[in-house]
Amino acid sequence: MSETTKRRLLVALAGQQNSGKSTLFNALTGVRQHIANYPGVTVDKKSGGYTDGNLRVQVVDLPGTYSLTSFSLEERVARSFLLDEKPDIVVNVLDASNLRRSLYLTFQLMEMGFPVIVVLNMMDVADRRGLEIDLRSLENRLCVPVVTSVGRKGIGREELRAAIRRVGLDGQTVPATLNYGDLEDCVVAIQSQLSDLPAVTGKVSARWLAVKLLEGDPEAERLLSDSFNNTRGIVDQARAARESFEDSAGVSTADHIVSCRDHLAGDITATCVLDHNKEKTPLTERVDRFLLNRWLAPVFLVLTVWVIYELSIVQGYELTKLTWPFLASFRNLTADVLPAAGFLYDPQIRAMGLWLVDSAITLLNYVPIFLILFALIAILEDSGYMARIAFILDRILHRFGLHGQSTLPFILGGVFAGGCAVPGVMATKGIPDQRARLATVLTVPFMNCLAKVPLYTLLINIYFVETKGLVLFYLSTITVIAALLVAKLLSVSVLRNMETAPFVMELPHYHPPTVTGVVRRSFDRTWLYIKKVGTVVVAVAAVVYVLLQFPGLTAEQRAHHEDRAEAAITKFYQDMEGNALASAVSDQDSLVHLVNVYTSYRAEKLNAGGKEASAAIDEAYREEHPEFFPFLKRSKEKASRDAARALKTLANNRKTIRREMKSERIVNSFLGQIGRGLEPVTQFANFDWKINVALLSSFAARESSVATLGVLFEQAEGENKTLEERMGAERKAAGYTGLTAVAVMLFFALYPPCLATTIMVRVQTNSYRWMGFSIVFPTILGLTVASLTYTIGTALELSGIQMMSAVYAVALIMLLAVGFFKRPFGVALPLPRSRKPAGETAP
Amino acid sequence: MFGEAQGARGMRHRHRHGWRGETAGGKLSAAPSLNDMAPGTTCRIKRLLGQGAIRQRLLDMGFVPGAEVAVIRSAPLRDPIEVRIGGSFVTVRREEAARIEVTDV
Numbered sequence A: 001m002s003e004t005t006k007r008r009l010l011v012a013l014a015g016q017q018n019s020g021k022s023t024l025f026n027a028l029t030g031v032r033q034h035i036a037n038y039p040g041v042t043v044d045k046k047s048g049g050y051t052d053g054n055l056r057v058q059v060v061d062l063p064g065t066y067s068l069t070s071f072s073l074e075e076r077v078a079r080s081f082l083l084d085e086k087p088d089i090v091v092n093v094l095d096a097s098n099l100r101r102s103l104y105l106t107f108q109l110m111e112m113g114f115p116v117i118v119v120l121n122m123m124d125v126a127d128r129r130g131l132e133i134d135l136r137s138l139e140n141r142l143c144v145p146v147v148t149s150v151g152r153k154g155i156g157r158e159e160l161r162a163a164i165r166r167v168g169l170d171g172q173t174v175p176a177t178l179n180y181g182d183l184e185d186c187v188v189a190i191q192s193q194l195s196d197l198p199a200v201t202g203k204v205s206a207r208w209l210a211v212k213l214l215e216g217d218p219e220a221e222r223l224l225s226d227s228f229n230n231t232r233g234i235v236d237q238a239r240a241a242r243e244s245f246e247d248s249a250g251v252s253t254a255d256h257i258v259s260c261r262d263h264l265a266g267d268i269t270a271t272c273v274l275d276h277n278k279e280k281t282p283l284t285e286r287v288d289r290f291l292l293n294r295w296l297a298p299v300f301l302v303l304t305v306w307v308i309y310e311l312s313i314v315q316g317y318e319l320t321k322l323t324w325p326f327l328a329s330f331r332n333l334t335a336d337v338l339p340a341a342g343f344l345y346d347p348q349i350r351a352m353g354l355w356l357v358d359s360a361i362t363l364l365n366y367v368p369i370f371l372i373l374f375a376l377i378a379i380l381e382d383s384g385y386m387a388r389i390a391f392i393l394d395r396i397l398h399r400f401g402l403h404g405q406s407t408l409p410f411i412l413g414g415v416f417a418g419g420c421a422v423p424g425v426m427a428t429k430g431i432p433d434q435r436a437r438l439a440t441v442l443t444v445p446f447m448n449c450l451a452k453v454p455l456y457t458l459l460i461n462i463y464f465v466e467t468k469g470l471v472l473f474y475l476s477t478i479t480v481i482a483a484l485l486v487a488k489l490l491s492v493s494v495l496r497n498m499e500t501a502p503f504v505m506e507l508p509h510y511h512p513p514t515v516t517g518v519v520r521r522s523f524d525r526t527w528l529y530i531k532k533v534g535t536v537v538v539a540v541a542a543v544v545y546v547l548l549q550f551p552g553l554t555a556e557q558r559a560h561h562e563d564r565a566e567a568a569i570t571k572f573y574q575d576m577e578g579n580a581l582a583s584a585v586s587d588q589d590s591l592v593h594l595v596n597v598y599t600s601y602r603a604e605k606l607n608a609g610g611k612e613a614s615a616a617i618d619e620a621y622r623e624e625h626p627e628f629f630p631f632l633k634r635s636k637e638k639a640s641r642d643a644a645r646a647l648k649t650l651a652n653n654r655k656t657i658r659r660e661m662k663s664e665r666i667v668n669s670f671l672g673q674i675g676r677g678l679e680p681v682t683q684f685a686n687f688d689w690k691i692n693v694a695l696l697s698s699f700a701a702r703e704s705s706v707a708t709l710g711v712l713f714e715q716a717e718g719e720n721k722t723l724e725e726r727m728g729a730e731r732k733a734a735g736y737t738g739l740t741a742v743a744v745m746l747f748f749a750l751y752p753p754c755l756a757t758t759i760m761v762r763v764q765t766n767s768y769r770w771m772g773f774s775i776v777f778p779t780i781l782g783l784t785v786a787s788l789t790y791t792i793g794t795a796l797e798l799s800g801i802q803m804m805s806a807v808y809a810v811a812l813i814m815l816l817a818v819g820f821f822k823r824p825f826g827v828a829l830p831l832p833r834s835r836k837p838a839g840e841t842a843p
Numbered sequence B: 001m002f003g004e005a006q007g008a009r010g011m012r013h014r015h016r017h018g019w020r021g022e023t024a025g026g027k028l029s030a031a032p033s034l035n036d037m038a039p040g041t042t043c044r045i046k047r048l049l050g051q052g053a054i055r056q057r058l059l060d061m062g063f064v065p066g067a068e069v070a071v072i073r074s075a076p077l078r079d080p081i082e083v084r085i086g087g088s089f090v091t092v093r094r095e096e097a098a099r100i101e102v103t104d105v
Helices: A021-029 A073-085 A096-111 A123-128 A135-142 A157-170 A181-195 A206-215 A218-227 A232-249 A253-272 A283-291 A296-337 A348-364 A367-383 A385-399 A404-413 A421-430 A434-446 A450-463 A468-492 A515-549 A555-576 A580-585 A588-607 A610-624 A638-668 A670-677 A679-685 A689-697 A704-712 A723-734 A738-750 A755-765 A768-795 A800-820 B002-016 B053-060
Strands: A007-015 A033-037 A044-052 A055-061 A089-095 A116-121 A131-133 A146-148 A273-275 A504-507 B042-048 B068-074 B081-085 B088-092 B100-104
Touching: A007 A021, A007 A073, A007 A096, A007 A157, A021 A044, A021 A055, A021 A116, A021 A157, A044 A157, A055 A157, A073 A218, A089 A096, A089 A157, A096 A116, A096 A123, A096 A131, A096 A206, A096 A253, A116 A123, A116 A135, A116 A157, A123 A131, A135 A146, A135 A253, A146 A157, A181 A206, A181 A232, A181 A253, A206 A218, A206 A232, A206 A253, A218 A232, A232 A253, A253 A273, A283 A296, A283 A385, A283 B068, A283 B088, A296 A348, A296 A367, A296 A385, A296 A588, A348 A515, A367 A385, A367 A404, A367 A515, A385 A404, A385 A504, A385 A800, A404 A421, A404 A434, A421 A434, A421 A515, A421 A755, A434 A468, A434 A755, A434 A768, A450 A468, A450 A704, A450 A738, A468 A738, A468 A800, A515 A638, A515 A670, A515 A755, A555 A580, A555 A588, A555 A638, A580 A588, A588 A610, A588 A638, A638 A670, A670 A679, A670 A689, A679 A689, A679 A738, A679 A768, A689 A704, A689 A738, A738 A768, A738 A800, A755 A768, A768 A800, B042 B053
Parallel strands: A007 A055, A007 A089, A089 A116, A116 A146
Antiparallel strands: A033 A044, A044 A055, A131 A273, A504 B088, B042 B068, B042 B100, B068 B081, B081 B088
């Protein structure tokens, strides 16, 4: 190796969840990191690197694990990385405040024969809890370098880098080995046999494999048979040794092995850690006496949820009013940059560009809400209260096949009307129970995300003006009821054979969240929302655009509209006859230009806040288009007044014609045809093609539903009614009733996740089949519920609100039945026959 | 694994008779389990019933034969329970607690 080439060093970061491993990883590698999935699984693989003199250090953050068995996905991933990639050094991150339990993993890593560096992280927490750790004797007992750090504050980074450098250059350290007491002879016997097999020792440590074989670890047997043909002898020997040990000692070998580890860990902890607060009740426990008190706990929980709702949704909504003008001016800016509009037909690039910008800014409008929401949730997580929420609610959630830790995804998804299913589905990552995790993934989209609200509001304002509050209450709670029932249904049907795990969760000690930690998490999650949702939604918006735009108008329709436009223009010139200002619009092109300037002037004026801003816009237009300005701004002169009036009429006529063209285009469009094609299926719910089109387009992004309805329920000429009034009038004519509204709202509540969410489902389950299931199942469910609601409601001649109450009552009764009576609804969940990785069970 | 399914069913049966029910048929074993311990009591783990992932998870969290466990409280809806083991607070469902055989200290 020449002096100029840098030596490469592969370092794996191993440790338990919540040991602060990821924070330490960030501190160690700085910003140069790369996040990918481990091949074939949904566990994040973070790798990054740094240069230290002539060392090029690559750091891989292994998934958080407590041990290295083959029982959980994370452990399998971590273990196969260690075995296959053979890192040069393993940095074992330990929670200094919980040394004893952390040491189990350390022993296993050392047994595997890796040079280990132990990092005692979260030293500040240990200090606060009055734990004094004697580092020198810990180093002596473990025979590996021990470094301390406070990952959150970047303390200890240089020491760790120095230790990595030292160990990396020195080569092997000699780790101490754990003595297995009565089993030690058997371990040594098998170990020595394995040591004679170069095929094995080239791959793994003989001692580690010997212990694993004695434990009866199936993957260890497989590992052995992979590297060596005739394994029966050793496997049988291990089995015989295991059985004879169990007969004589009266405990299982596996129990004995963990006992030995725990015993040594306990011994080391006893000699190296001094607990100053041993006799005192920890602060966390004193706090929990209130927060987890049987009667107070629900009160605090409700209070917390209310605060989140109030701060993020209510206050966040106020904030969007401040940010909206920026987005609107961005839209106006884009409108200026794109090729100018024609009188009737716009260049395709302009129409599509604006369509895409519109879909993007609708989503960006929610950013302030998400920033606040995610910051609050980060505070809950970091402080340790989130784990307590899981503790309080697990009983209920478990009854329905979910998990205490499903709470976070549901809150993110919008339990109380507001949220987004994309981060919600993403947050299911932390649920250790595969079955509950999948049930959560598939039910989070039922929550009322922010984008479902506009359609609810629209329909409620038309049909349920008097009972607004009640209907809103029904809608925001019926989704939770539906989610619980569906979760139960799925758990006992398609998910019944999924891998499951016990609810054994640590309640972390409370500690104050740091500002940087909270801000960072909030930005990260919001950014993910923007990135994932933004790109997918814009892509789908483009597809929907095409489906709505083509094949376009027929020749007769075009001719008809062109005639009307011609008439409108002729009328304008008649009005302008003899007017001195007519010279500004001597030809068609300048007239079209004038109308466009007028339209953007109106848009900007509408967006302007306050008199001054409005005056500034006037000034800008006066300067830029001096010849047009008399048309735009009515002045006292007669010529200007007439010109402005003529222009306004022309602009209104144009608007009307264009709107009718748009409507006809949608009627003719592919999506319109699909909508009509679906009528035979949706007629039972009384959905006509217009509603079908709106619901279909909302698959791209929920917001689209209201926008599409806005286009479909056209404004008649000269009228200036709100969408509510228009829909109300048209719907009465078309035979829509409050029942239709109920059917639409229920369908919308149970509707399949939007496309961005289904992509996230794909990412989280690693399976296209589950993604397909997440689309098909809710569609069928929603349509069934909507059809039943409408058909039964019509048969019984119920009003919308009566039917809504009836549906709600039925749902509630079902919920209580499943919740309180174990049989026949609450049949014990079967335990899976065999373990299967996530997503491989076909729905 | 079938054995576990049996065990789980047996436990449900027992739940119906209350947490400390002494029904013969549904009991996992004659020895008391962590599930039978009242908040405020301390006990020592004798052995873990069952096998596989569930057992491993319990072991990882420190529920190791010989370890001392203090029962702190039940959740507001009685399930799960919170215990203190080593220096940490851990919650475990009663279903799993019933797999942990204990002896009084």
